[in-house]
Amino acid sequence: MRLSSHSAKDRTARAVTYGFLVAFLVYSMFPLGWMLATSFKPEDQTKEYPPRILPKTFTLENYQRVLTQTLMPRFVLNSLVLSGGTVIAVVALASLAGYGFSRYHFPGKHVIFLAMLASVMISGISVIVPLYIMFLRLGLLNTYWPLLCIYVTQALPISVWLLKAYFDSIPRELDESALIDGCTRIQLLWRVILPTSKPGLVAVALYTFVVVWREFIIAATFVGKESLKTMPVGIYMFFTELGIEWGKLGAASMLVALPPILIFFIFQRWFNPGAITGALK
């Protein structure tokens, strides 16, 4: 029930809240805005002093150069392939495992589930050295296999947890009526459970996509071949080699920042990293 919001105290509180949020938004967006503005400046104006925000001369030459004279489009394509592949793998594996944990009981289930959650602690930068050696020996450096394996490992625990919680909230009666109608378990999963779990699947897909898209260190470690580099690694290359051409860098940065932002705004309703807390209630 809402109380009247016309009291002076309420109005001040709301003003403060809006003010704070707007200020925070400015803080969040300012670097991106600055980058955007700089990407439209001709190179000689990017280093001027005192620095101006808006370009004196508006130009698209940075974008044109980045798109036609560099490997950036290739890098973005690589990132798309890798992110997309990882999302597919994670959604597939996590759906199966989430379903298994949700609908079945078997010895060791509790222990295995906890171990799975714990494994995320061992999958990060701490074990990058042995992983590097392992893939080096397998001859898989400069392919996407190491990256796919590592990213899937990092995304699986939280994804399985989330999907299991979602599946748990789907009544078993649904399972049973489908089984009575003659479905196999796999068909049940594919035709009944998954369509009902769209928000959960979208959350998993979105989270995985963004995490892989923006990841830098692991991608840089395992893929050195230029034509295979992912987007973050490619941009880093510009940074160190081009003697910092800020205009081009700005244009490249805007191009790569855009896809996740767009996808994000479209799907953000489903994204909730705190869902774990909610799912446990």
Added chain:
Amino acid sequence: MPASSGSRRLESPVMHMTPADRGLAANLRRWAPGYLFILPAVTVLTVMTVYPSLSLLRLSLTDWKLTGDPKFIGLRNYVAFFQLPASWRVLYVTGLFLVWDVIIVFSIGLAVALALNQRIRFRGFFRAAVLIPWTVTAVVAGVVWRWMLLPEAGVITYLLSRMHVELQFLLNPTLSLLSIILVDAWRTIGYAAVFLLAGLQSIDPSVYEAARVDGAGAWANFRRITIPLLAPSSLVLLILLTIHALNTVDVILVVTGGGPMRLTETTAFHMYKEALYYFNVGYGSAVSVFLLIANIALAILYFRLLPGGAQETT
């Protein structure tokens, strides 16, 4: 077997027997589908965690530099770490970074979450917008911030100097660490805010209503209701943030490269440089083991503090 979810299952004589009564074949048939469903995911996770962990331990006991064969040297890498004066500075910087990064991200994230939890318009828009920095890759974030903090030409440096505040962000070791924290915070606060917002929104509003009826003011509400009910989520987030800060390498690499003069190197960064730049694989593995132990310790804490305890997850 108790029907834990309370749903009615298809009746069959087998249902009313305990596993011991049923015999091995029947048991296996009941358990098999469950195992099969979880098998792919569990296999991937096992291979990708167990083998590297064991390999890490073994590598840390060698002096391998990727050329020739690894030679077993026992615990000498570990001893070497503690004997190098630089190591203590690395640990100190790691501690500083952890503390300040987590404090800044958490407190501002909490403020944002509280703001988002109010009855405001465009909440969905704000919520999406605060997450945008989180989607930006570390390289871009680092480059842009570094650029804004450049001595003289940087926008922020310039604006500050107009207010007669002279700060050489990237030349001073303390300010360099602050710059790294600034960049990481910029990327992470949105995540923390949305995390805490979920926790805030799961607090039943009728609790607040009851308190208001009893005449409680806003501050009392916050102290007596919000803080205790948000505590579990907060603790979980704090641990997640600590683990995140502990493992951060990319932002440090891009913003300062560990400088000036290696004075912003954290343990993770130091390990990465040693192992994958200088290919000091043996020594780097030893440092990784420290990192791993710290991560595991935090993970154990995390599980202890899960709201409701881990039991409820299954």
